[in-house]
Amino acid sequence: MPATISALIPQRAAPGLLARLLALLAGRPRVSTALLLLALVLVRNRHTALGSYPRMSKSYIRHPGSVPVLGVIPWAISNYDRLHDAMTDAFRQVGFKTVVITAPFSPPRFIVSDPRCIEYVLRTNFDNFVKGKFFDDRLHDILGTGIFNADGEHWRVLRKTAANIFTTRGFRMFVETIFADEMKLLVAKLDETAVAGQAIDMKDLFFRFTLDGFGMIGFGYPLHCMSRGSVPFAAAFDRMQTYLAYRVTSPSWWIEERIKASARSKFLADKRLIREFAQTIIDQRRAETAEKREARSDLLTLLMNVSADDSGRKYTDDELRDHVLNFLIAGRDTTAQVLSWTVYYLSLHPEARKKLMAEIDATLGDATYPTYEQVKGMKYANAVFSEALRLSPPVARNGKTAIEACTLPDGTFVPKGMTVGWFTYSMSRNPAVWGADAEAFRPERWIEERIRTQYENTSFNAGPRICLGKALAELEGVYVLVSMFRHFDVVAVDPSKITYANSLTLPIKGELDCRITKRR
Numbered sequence: 243m244p245a246t247i248s249a250l251i252p253q254r255a256a257p258g259l260l261a262r263l264l265a266l267l268a269g270r271p272r273v274s275t276a277l278l279l280l281a282l283v284l285v286r287n288r289h290t291a292l293g294s295y296p297r298m299s300k301s302y303i304r305h306p307g308s309v310p311v312l313g314v315i316p317w318a319i320s321n322y323d324r325l326h327d328a329m330t331d332a333f334r335q336v337g338f339k340t341v342v343i344t345a346p347f348s349p350p351r352f353i354v355s356d357p358r359c360i361e362y363v364l365r366t367n368f369d370n371f372v373k374g375k376f377f378d379d380r381l382h383d384i385l386g387t388g389i390f391n392a393d394g395e396h397w398r399v400l401r402k403t404a405a406n407i408f409t410t411r412g413f414r415m416f417v418e419t420i421f422a423d424e425m426k427l428l429v430a431k432l433d434e435t436a437v438a439g440q441a442i443d444m445k446d447l448f449f450r451f452t453l454d455g456f457g458m459i460g461f462g463y464p465l466h467c468m469s470r471g472s473v474p475f476a477a478a479f480d481r482m483q484t485y486l487a488y489r490v491t492s493p494s495w496w497i498e499e500r501i502k503a504s505a506r507s508k509f510l511a512d513k514r515l516i517r518e519f520a521q522t523i524i525d526q527r528r529a530e531t532a533e534k535r536e537a538r539s540d541l542l543t544l545l546m547n548v549s550a551d552d553s554g555r556k557y558t559d560d561e562l563r564d565h566v567l568n569f570l571i572a573g574r575d576t577t578a579q580v581l582s583w584t585v586y587y588l589s590l591h592p593e594a595r596k597k598l599m600a601e602i603d604a605t606l607g608d609a610t611y612p613t614y615e616q617v618k619g620m621k622y623a624n625a626v627f628s629e630a631l632r633l634s635p636p637v638a639r640n641g642k643t644a645i646e647a648c649t650l651p652d653g654t655f656v657p658k659g660m661t662v663g664w665f666t667y668s669m670s671r672n673p674a675v676w677g678a679d680a681e682a683f684r685p686e687r688w689i690e691e692r693i694r695t696q697y698e699n700t701s702f703n704a705g706p707r708i709c710l711g712k713a714l715a716e717l718e719g720v721y722v723l724v725s726m727f728r729h730f731d732v733v734a735v736d737p738s739k740i741t742y743a744n745s746l747t748l749p750i751k752g753e754l755d756c757r758i759t760k761r762r
């Protein structure tokens with residue numbers, strides 16, 4: 243667990259007895275962890291919701307890692323760095339049935355993996371399941387009033403407005419102008435690396451590509467990340483996500499944050515930096531002449547013009563800032579992460595890489611970059627992207643909260659206010675859905691087998707809140723893949739050492755150093 247309890251103790255001495263106690267415990271992480279947890283259990287806390295639910299019925303299957311009183315806490319601590327695999331192991335033990343997770347000071351949660359339950363939560367009983375307090379409490383600092391945390395009418399207005407930029411006409415333009423320009427910069431960088439015989443961090447380059455791309459698509463704002471050195475906004479964004487992932491994982495995050503003042507102050511500095519960055523984009527737009535503003539049709543323009551509610555009120559700068567950040571998270575991290583994982587899986591599977599390059603060469607003829615139609619038509623390239631996404635979904639876990647009590651299709655009674663979560667990462671490894679080779683990287687399954695439903699394959703979420711950027715992400719991801727492998731062979735230096743970091747999404751831990759060989 244990277245954030246051990248000792249690491250959560252303040253760096254500067256606290257006054258008096260507490261300081262001495264903390265100093266003593268700081269050198270003994272195990273003892274301090276145990277004592278802190280014990281103290282948490284003994285102290286009656288108004289945040290605990292255990293008492294506000296009916297006693298958990300014996301018929302519920304407890305998460306196999308649960309222990310009395312502390313619930314899943316010891317399991318979560320010992321598996322923090324491999325949470326998704328540990329969760330998959332736990333599901334295997336119970337035959338992928340619904341489990342209940344308990345922990346002191348945290349409301350119990352169900353984790354489902356049955357596609358029927360997913361469909362019930364995300365479509366059939368859509369109005370009864372909201373993002374709710376669980377996510378808002380933990381993620382408000384970064385998501386604010388933006389679409390990811392929004393519910394009800396507020397969500398509907400945002401979704402309808404944003405949907406206007408995701409049109410086929412727009413997509414063709416994105417490929418021909420924005421992606422094509424950005425790809426030339428990426429190819430030039432890889433060219434230099436290949437000539438110099440060095441390795442390069444592809445993870446960093448993919449993040450730069452998607453951030454620049456969405457800067458233009460969403461806000462008509464050139465961020466020039468591909469041609470810059472460090473990007474402080476992006477670094478702050480990554481740190482903040484790791485911090486917030488801890489809140490989603492640890493039931494005692496709120497108390498730990500009060501103890502660990504220095505980490506919190508760094509977090510607040512990052513939050514300020516990120517907000518200032520979003521504000522700059524808005525300020526520049528407001529400073530433009532009315533004529534120039536009216537000629538634009540990007541997301542920011544749409545959001546500035548739409549009525550936020552029935553009263554005709556416009557979004558405030560604070561709200562616009564939240565929207566900008568929500569879309570930047572959506573548009574940057576997810577697609578970039580899938581691209582990184584795709585390179586990882588292709589490095590482990592040279593036969594798939596060969597097949598991909600053969601399809602690219604056969605489709606493109608003499609051309610160096612694909613057209614919109616070619617990207618859409620390349621079956622194997624699309625299958626490679628989908629397969630990497632299936633095995634390493636950026637939104638690897640998710641959940642929604644029941645407004646009223648209800649019963650899931652597998653018979654699980656969900657009390658009012660309880661959260662039902664799911665681990666897409668684990669669901670992708672369920673042999674009942676994906677077959678005996680569920681764990682294997684096999685792009686052919688997307689060509690030879692039936693296409694799984696949204697509720698079996700939740701990588702893009704499902705139902706009315708299915709990812710708004712799905713088509714854009716697939717187009718951008720496959721465009722980059724095809725253009726890149728048209729020019730180069732790209733192989734990770736040491737794929738066997740690659741794993742994921744526990745963050746809000748599912749980035750590769752550390753760098754993705756790759757060797758680049760010129761193909762043409």
Ligand code: HEM
Pocket residue numbers: 389390401404569572573574576577580631635636637640700701702703706707708709710711712714715716
């Ligand atoms: C491979 C890349 C992507 C994946 C795997 C992905 C996945 C997801 C998932 C799982 C959700 C549901 C999140 C939740 O419940 O809060 C979601 C929502 C969303 N995604 Fe994506 N996404 C991707 C790319 C994009 C891109 C490029 C955009 C463009 C901006 C985008 C825009 C959105 C938006 C606006 C929502 C919120 C939809 C709503 O709540 O109605 N996504 N995405």
